[in-house]
Amino acid sequence: MGKEWVVDYFKSMIEDNPEKGIPLKLNNFPDTFYKYRGLNDYTLESLEEDRLWVADIESLNDPYECFLLSDDNEVLINFFKSENFQKTFYDLHNYKFTEEDIDQIIEADDIVVAYQSFCKRNNINIALDSIPKLSELDKWNEYKETAKKTTYICSFSEVNNSVVMWAHYADCHKGICIEYDLINCNDFRLLMHPVYYCNDFNRIRSLDEMTALTAVMNSTIKSKEWGYEKEWRFTNFKRNNLPEDYNYNIVHVPTPKAVYLGARFDTNSTYKKNQLLRIAREKKIPVFQMEMSEEKFVFKVGKHVQ
Numbered sequence: 001m002g003k004e005w006v007v008d009y010f011k012s013m014i015e016d017n018p019e020k021g022i023p024l025k026l027n028n029f030p031d032t033f034y035k036y037r038g039l040n041d042y043t044l045e046s047l048e049e050d051r052l053w054v055a056d057i058e059s060l061n062d063p064y065e066c067f068l069l070s071d072d073n074e075v076l077i078n079f080f081k082s083e084n085f086q087k088t089f090y091d092l093h094n095y096k097f098t099e100e101d102i103d104q105i106i107e108a109d110d111i112v113v114a115y116q117s118f119c120k121r122n123n124i125n126i127a128l129d130s131i132p133k134l135s136e137l138d139k140w141n142e143y144k145e146t147a148k149k150t151t152y153i154c155s156f157s158e159v160n161n162s163v164v165m166w167a168h169y170a171d172c173h174k175g176i177c178i179e180y181d182l183i184n185c186n187d188f189r190l191l192m193h194p195v196y197y198c199n200d201f202n203r204i205r206s207l208d209e210m211t212a213l214t215a216v217m218n219s220t221i222k223s224k225e226w227g228y229e230k231e232w233r234f235t236n237f238k239r240n241n242l243p244e245d246y247n248y249n250i251v252h253v254p255t256p257k258a259v260y261l262g263a264r265f266d267t268n269s270t271y272k273k274n275q276l277l278r279i280a281r282e283k284k285i286p287v288f289q290m291e292m293s294e295e296k297f298v299f300k301v302g303k304h305v306q
Helices: 004-014 018-027 041-049 072-081 083-093 099-106 111-121 132-150 163-169 186-191 212-218 224-229 270-282
Strands: 033-037 051-053 151-157 176-180 192-194 196-198 221-223 231-237 250-252 258-261 287-292 299-304
Touching (some): 004 018, 018 192, 072 099, 099 111, 186 192, 186 231, 221 224
Parallel strands (some): 196 221, 258 287
Antiparallel strands (some): 033 176, 051 250, 192 231
8 A cells, every 4th residue: 555654553553552543544544445346146136235245364365364473483582581481380390490591591592492401401301292382383373273264354445447456356347346435334444444565474472462453453464566456454353242143254335336337348248237237226326337548557437327
């Protein structure tokens, strides 16, 4: 997105400072959002029923979606310095670590080997499953697997004239682009976030850092190579306070402000074209034809179809 406020917003939220972050988002919340779609039965049904599909992250087209990366060395340093570890170790082995002991371990090239050597020198028997690196990795793997199954995303764009997005998400220009006004929808204002395009991962130093806000913001990080999408995303997570049969894959939206037809819309079947125009007419949604610009590689809004 390349906007300075997005960087400030991301940093504020990841640092658990929503008091600073949320006003940044609300002050820059777009008046309109766009959703590119192929013209298929599900798109027609979604338009008719004012709803959208919210995908689980494993079904999205970027394998780096919600990618979690831990700084293993930092995780171990924080683990050994923690009061919890040192108290548990004392309870199990009747040995109280000194500050010098901890420094000796965490300043080593291989912290786990240093920990094992320290215990051996002091005749302290430790079980294999008590080695921190193994237990921490197990926790991380469990957390990542859980995140894959409990995170749901629905993507929108700030623009309706991207040649690439018409090709990728609207069936090679045969589909449509739907315009929504979400500014007065409380759920969307709360759960919509701008995507933060960057070159680096957000490395987590400890599972203790994984607050709800951190998890949400981690779902908004994408490579700068995706920046042309100018994406905002609705991010939702499974929650214990909702009924078991709650459908996380569906979100209800207001009736669209407008529908835009792709440059190759006419190649669709007569039936599907007529169905779209019927739905738009009954719901009083304006329909426009997108046209190819003769000045640069973008599309422009053309004639008012109905």
